[in-house]
Amino acid sequence: xxxxxxxxxxxxxxxxxxxxxxxxxxxxxxxxxxxxxxxxxxxxxxxxxxxxxxxxxxxxxxxxxxxxxxxxxxxxxxxxxxxxxxxxxxxxxxxxxxxxxxxxxxxxxxxxxxxxxxxxxxxxxxxxxxxxxxxxxxxxxxxxxxxxxxxxxxxxxxxxxxxxxxxxxxxxxxxxxxxxxxxxxxxxxxxxxxxxxxxxxxxxxxxxxxxxxxxxxxxxxxxxxxxxxxxxxxxxxxxxxxxxxxxxxxxxxxxxxxxxxxxxxxxxxxxxxxxxxxxxxxxxxxxxxxxxxxxxxxxxxxxxxxxxxxxxxxxxxxxxxxxxxxxxxxxxxxxxxxxxxxxxxxxxxxxxxxxxxxxxxxxxxxxxxxxxxxxxxxxxxxxxxxxxxxxxxxxxxxxxxxxxxxxxxxxxxxxxxxxxxxxxxxxxxxxxxxxxxxxxxxxxxxxxxxxxxxx
Amino acid sequence: xxxxxxxxxxxxxxxxxxxxxxxxxxxxxxxxxxxxxxxxxxxxxxxxxxxxxxxxxxxxxxxxxxxxxxxxxxxxxxxxxxxxxxxxxxxxxxxxxxxxxxxxxxxxxxxxxxxxxxxxxxxxxxxxxxxxxxxxxxxxxxxxxxxxxxxxxxxxxxxxxxxxxxxxxxxxxxxxxxxxxxxxxxxxxxxxxxxxxxxxxxxxxxxxxxxxxxxxxxxxxxxxxxxxxxxxxxxxxxxxxxxxxxxxxxxxxxxxxxxxxxxxxxxxxxxxxxxxxxxxxxxxxxxxxxxxxxxxxxxxxxxxxxx
Numbered sequence: 001x002x003x004x005x006x007x008x009x010x011x012x013x014x015x016x017x018x019x020x021x022x023x024x025x026x027x028x029x030x031x032x033x034x035x036x037x038x039x040x041x042x043x044x045x046x047x048x049x050x051x052x053x054x055x056x057x058x059x060x061x062x063x064x065x066x067x068x069x070x071x072x073x074x075x076x077x078x079x080x081x082x083x084x085x086x087x088x089x090x091x092x093x094x095x096x097x098x099x100x101x102x103x104x105x106x107x108x109x110x111x112x113x114x115x116x117x118x119x120x121x122x123x124x125x126x127x128x129x130x131x132x133x134x135x136x137x138x139x140x141x142x143x144x145x146x147x148x149x150x151x152x153x154x155x156x157x158x159x160x161x162x163x164x165x166x167x168x169x170x171x172x173x174x175x176x177x178x179x180x181x182x183x184x185x186x187x188x189x190x191x192x193x194x195x196x197x198x199x200x201x202x203x204x205x206x207x208x209x210x211x212x213x214x215x216x217x218x219x220x221x222x223x224x225x226x227x228x229x230x231x232x233x234x235x236x237x238x239x240x241x242x243x244x245x246x247x248x249x250x251x252x253x254x255x256x257x258x259x260x261x262x263x264x265x266x267x268x269x270x271x272x273x274x275x276x277x278x279x280x281x282x283x284x285x286x287x288x289x290x291x292x293x294x295x296x297x298x299x300x301x302x303x304x305x306x307x308x309x310x311x312x313x314x315x316x317x318x319x320x321x322x323x324x325x326x327x328x329x330x331x332x333x334x335x336x337x338x339x340x341x342x343x344x345x346x347x348x349x350x351x352x353x354x355x356x357x358x359x360x361x362x363x364x365x366x367x368x369x370x371x372x373x374x375x376x377x378x379x380x381x382x383x384x385x386x387x388x389x390x391x392x393x394x395x396x397x398x399x400x401x402x403x404x405x406x407x408x409x410x411x412x413x414x415x416x417x418x419x420x421x422x423x424x425x426x427x428x429x430x431x432x433x434x435x436x437x438x439x440x441x442x443x444x445x446x447x448x449x450x451x452x453x454x455x
Numbered sequence: 456x457x458x459x460x461x462x463x464x465x466x467x468x469x470x471x472x473x474x475x476x477x478x479x480x481x482x483x484x485x486x487x488x489x490x491x492x493x494x495x496x497x498x499x500x501x502x503x504x505x506x507x508x509x510x511x512x513x514x515x516x517x518x519x520x521x522x523x524x525x526x527x528x529x530x531x532x533x534x535x536x537x538x539x540x541x542x543x544x545x546x547x548x549x550x551x552x553x554x555x556x557x558x559x560x561x562x563x564x565x566x567x568x569x570x571x572x573x574x575x576x577x578x579x580x581x582x583x584x585x586x587x588x589x590x591x592x593x594x595x596x597x598x599x600x601x602x603x604x605x606x607x608x609x610x611x612x613x614x615x616x617x618x619x620x621x622x623x624x625x626x627x628x629x630x631x632x633x634x635x636x637x638x639x640x641x642x643x644x645x646x647x648x649x650x651x652x653x654x655x656x657x658x659x660x661x662x663x664x665x666x667x668x669x670x671x672x673x674x675x676x677x678x679x680x681x682x683x684x685x686x687x688x689x690x691x692x693x694x695x696x697x698x699x700x701x702x703x704x705x706x707x708x709x710x711x712x713x714x715x716x717x718x719x720x721x722x723x724x725x726x727x728x729x730x731x732x733x734x735x736x737x738x739x740x741x742x743x744x745x746x747x748x749x750x751x752x753x754x755x756x757x758x759x760x761x762x
Contacts, residue, residue, distance in 0.1 A: 418577045
């Protein structure tokens with residue numbers, strides 16, 4: 001039986017409408033949200049999430065670390081702490097960053113409630129209504145609501161297999177300058193990008209840092225996945241290349257330990273850090289002392305490295321399962337990225353297929369993904385999708401991708417029946433703004449028809 | 456109180472259902488809300504309700520499936536009966552019936568997915584230009600929201616639009632585009648309520664998502680119309696509900712073109728009951744409070760039929 005409802009019409013928006021801030025007007029309902037609402041049915045294989053696999057964390061380790069926190073620092077764990085975080089946790093952060101080659105001073109670190117709060121705090125500190133943020137296209141779908149809530153004007157720069165196209169970035173910055181609009185910051189996930197699954201090359205990293213210095217622009221480097229590398233040599237972070245003058249670094253414990261501890265961090269130039277700190281004080285007072293002590297205790301030894309190695313092995317196998325399943329099931333005309341780490345593959349279908357509509361069909365086959373439009377603010381991404389491989393078993397991934405492949409083939413067959421046979425996919429949607437390149441251009445991984453014939 | 460379910464309109468249904476539950480509770484009724492799932496029959500047997508209030512939108516709720524089940528269980532329930540639901544939720548059937556009855560509805564062509572796959576009817580698409588003239592609107596045969604509804608200005612835009620529509624249903628219709636004001640008439644107990652006009656706030660009239668996105672459309676009720684046009688709109692809506700058997704409660708959507716011609720788009724058997732929904736707005740304009748509206752719908756429930 002449902003809980004008894006309040007007897008007033010407490011759910012009526014009209015009663016409160018005049019009280020809402022104007023920025024809430026951008027937070028509207030959408031077709032995609034209605035569709036995503038039903039991806040959580042238990043019978044659905046969801047490749048839509050971005051969840052790390054927390055089942056692999058040993059419960060006895062959690063119990064032991066928690067017991068240690070309780071016996072050694074119970075009162076502190078239950079108490080408020082400093083806004084910028086406990087010193088020992090900021091020191092933990094610098095050790096974790098050192099593992100990926102970056103040097104940071106604990107005094108330059110702000111502990112936050114997840115990496116997401118860094119995005120929010122940076123927007124809060126820098127963005128006035130109508131200010132420009134430059135981001136990758138596609139960009140992290142979770143950053144989109146933060147950008148829109150601060151009423152930013154987001155300009156997206158296309159990517160290829162080497163990450164954000166810096167030539168296009170520079171052209172765009174020139175254009176914006178001519179228009180008298182100076183971007184407040186450039187948001188990028190250079191390593192194992194979400195959702196693109198691509199990594200920015202070293203030359204582009206160097207050039208991006210130069211561009212930031214030449215033009216005195218801030219870069220927000222979001223690096224949740226850097227330690228989850230399956231293959232290839234690690235690349236220096238933008239923060240490291242820049243030395244912390246124009247790059248704000250955002251890190252998180254979510255993907256290397258647990259998103260449940262809700263701990264992330266920012267490393268920023270002191271004047272910026274000061275503003276982020278004020279913003280954090282105002283919204284959360286301080287990050288959780290309990291989880292900070294848990295994280296610090298856990299990261300004290302070197303045991304965490306073994307756990308991350310285990311995650312890398314697990315996710316590599318899952319990525320391989322996904323790439324194999326895509327090879328096997330995706331028809332000609334589809335392409336996808338080959339991530340060297342992280343959690344996501346970005347797949348692009350022939351442009352007459354709309355992945356928002358495809359999701360409806362996929363849901364009737366009990367499988368879900370994130371339609372590409374969620375990663376753009378300008379209506380692009382309509383024929384792309386984000387697929388997550390970290391949160392499902394290899395078996396689920398194989399079955400899920402097979403089901404997606406089946407519905408994609410169904411739509412391609414139908415298109416061919418409608419147009420009287422196979423033909424080159426034509427762009428029929430209105431052309432995107434000409435000053436921006438088209439959706440992520442990706443190399444074709446296979447000629448599906450040829451392979452099928454060969455089998 | 457049946458709400459939620461597994462359709463794409465689940466979220467709207469949960470809001471509609473919640474508001475109706477509140478209203479019924481305020482009126483002193485004992486209400487049990489059921490988020491419709493596989494245990495529906497079991498729950499209904501256990502509760503043995505006097506009346507089932509149906510606030511389930513989309514597939515299952517609006518197409519007669521649930522109504523059929525309620526008939527089989529011998530329960531009294533609100534809203535139209537199974538045949539009326541099945542007819543009105545199927546835009547192709549409903550439009551054929553309307554055309555046959557001389558009710559103005561935009562000219563259209565209907566296609567099943569299998570038509571193209573098995574019969575190679577893609578040639579039929581070439582008729583579109585001759586018969587309907589561009590631009591056209593492509594829609595899934597069933598489904599109450601803007602999901603899968605596309606505008607096609609040229610023949611090249613038709614195949615992708617059909618693929619989109621056929622993602623939601625195995626049949627689709629291609630309809631001549633009528634450029635006009637969007638009107639809705641709600642009917643309660645065989646009486647037409649004041650006409651509501653939906654005015655999209657976006658600039659692009661061809662942006663269907665904008666048209667149906669909350670906050671991007673505003674409503675005027677009663678619509679600013681000549682008395683004669685207003686009366687004709689209501690008269691037409693009543694003819695539609697009579698034709699489809701929706702007298703107890705329904706909402707009829709129409710378009711008013713530049714030369715005051717009216718065109719019926721569709722009829723909805725289970726109108727939304729959210730605060731931005733058109734039926735509650737129309738009722739309010741007629742001096743019927745939300746609680747009274749719910750009470751009237753309850754009183755109009757189909758009597759239980761023992762089989």
